[in-house]
Structures are given as C-alpha cells and as structure tokens.
Amino acid sequence: MKTVNIKINGHAITVPAGISILEAAREAGIEIPTLCYLKEINEIGACRICMVEVKGARGLVTACVYPVNEGMEIFTNTEKVRRSRKLTLELILSTHDKRCLSCVRSGNCELQHLCKEFGVDDEDYFKGENIQYEFDDSVAHMIRDNNKCILCRRCVAACEAQKVAVIGANARGFDTHISSAFDKDLANVSCISCGQCIVNCPTGALVEKDDSAPVLAAIHDPSKFVIVHTAPSIRVTLGESFGMHIGTNVQGKMVAALRRLGFDKVFDTNIGADMTIVEEATEFLDRVQNGGVLPMITSCSPGWVKYCEHYYP
Incomplete structure (x- = not known):
C-alpha cells in the first residue's frame, strides 16, 4: 500500500495515499467535527463544518472529501477555521426551528453540541425568512419535521444504502427540502419503516413516535x-x-x-417467537395438505415484510 507523509497541527504522520484529510486526522486521533459525513455512505462535503486550513491552498478546504498529498501541512483548529465553523453554524440556525426545549433530541443533538462547542450564543444572528413545513406523522413509527432539517442528506444516503431510496432533495435553492417524490407523505410511498433515517439524522428532523x-x-x-x-x-x-x-x-x-x-x-x-414457530408450522402443514399457496415465507421483521410487499410482491 502506497503511503504519504503529512503533518496535522505540527504532528508528522504517515497515512495511506488517497484517503481524505478527515480519515487521516481520525487515524491520528485528531477530531474534526462533521454534520453530514457517513463513511462510504455520505461523503459529499455538504455541511461545510469540517473545513480545515491547508498550507498553500487558496482557501479553506472540506476535510471529508479533500485527499491527502505528500508533504501536506494541515491545520484543524486555527482561528480562521473556528470562525468559519461558527459562521456556518449561525447560518444553519438562521433557517432552523430553534425550539430546543420541546425537542426530543435536546441534549443528544449533534447541531446543539457543535453550537455549544463553538460558542454560538446568538441563535438569531442571521435572522431571515423561514419556510414552515407541516409535520408528517402518517406512518406508525416516526415523525418527520423538516423545520429541523439541516439538509445534510444523511437520511437520503441511509435510505439508498437500504436499497429503498424513497426520499431525496426536492426543489432548488432556498426551497430545497428533503421529501419523497411529489412531496407525498411517507404512508403513501414505499417506505419499509426500517428506521435507518432516524438512526442517522443528526437533529430532531426524524424521530421515533413517543408512546x-x-x-x-x-x-x-x-x-x-x-x-x-x-x-x-x-x-x-x-x-x-x-x-x-x-x-x-x-x-x-x-x-x-x-x-x-x-x-x-x-x-x-423469545416466548412469542416460539409460539409463532408453532403457528407457522401448523399453517404450513395445512397449506401442504390442502393445496394452499406455496412457497410460504415468514419473518418477525415488519421492515423485511414491507420490503418484500413493496419490491417483490
């Protein structure tokens, strides 16, 4: 494997050639914050939080997509970098629903954590026009609130990784929002309720329903x-x-x-699973003996069942 020698914050390290600055920094135990990055799933440089300074570069570069080169010198925590990250967070907040006290992700929100880390103390620093989106609570397991979406597209990438791909970026410019085709609610598209979009959302835009x-x-x-x-x-x-x-x-x-x-x-x-096996075996024998529909396929996973119903009926 070809390697290159670089410096991050003055520390000389050797890393595989071609990897991103972000990966190199993490290999060296140096943290660079991100909001949109998911390794090998969503490496698009959309959030601009991972900006770093590279000696000789004309401006700041996005660490998650910028490859390392031999002799590169990288600085991850200069005043210029910190100002850039704070400014980006303030711009994100300018169109964000900031009712944190009533948000189920309060205290466990990546955006909230970064705002605290970079000293964002004026949530209305860039106060401007906002689009008010309606909640989508049409499915049994989750609520989608685009007022808290930061357009990181992690949910889109997770949905595509599941081979479902029912959500994506709709419209353009200021009107861009994450939704399904023709802005249908999730109950009217081929969502299989796997929950991976919820797991990967960094804010409260996608949350499980609270019972x-x-x-x-x-x-x-x-x-x-x-x-x-x-x-x-x-x-x-x-x-x-x-x-x-x-x-x-x-x-x-x-x-x-x-x-x-x-x-x-x-x-x-496990008790329910044992009972289910007995019932499934009884139903299978009945189908075999009485010419019922075969093959018989069963699963305890509602997501798997919905996937088959939608994509392999």
Missing part, C-alpha cells in the same frame, strides 16, 4: 393488565444509554426497572 403517555396511562389504569415484551437484543444494548460498556447484559436490571414502573408482567420476545 410513553399512553403506556403510562395504561399502567395506572386498574382495569388493565399490562405486559411488556422486550426484544432479545435489548438486554445487551440498553446499557450503553446508561454509560455501561458495549455488550453489558442488563437483563435483570431492565426487568426490575420495568416491574417498578408498574408493568404486571415482563416477557422476552
């Missing part, structure tokens, strides 16, 4: 017997949200917490 209120109401209703089913993966992923090491098994703590919340019973979905 906490009806669940708590059911728990406190003495006429109802409330149970909860937990997916097998949750027992080893939930701990990360509480600062535990990745893969920590918190099954006991999780069950205890759910019971203290007021659930009458807590079941692992």
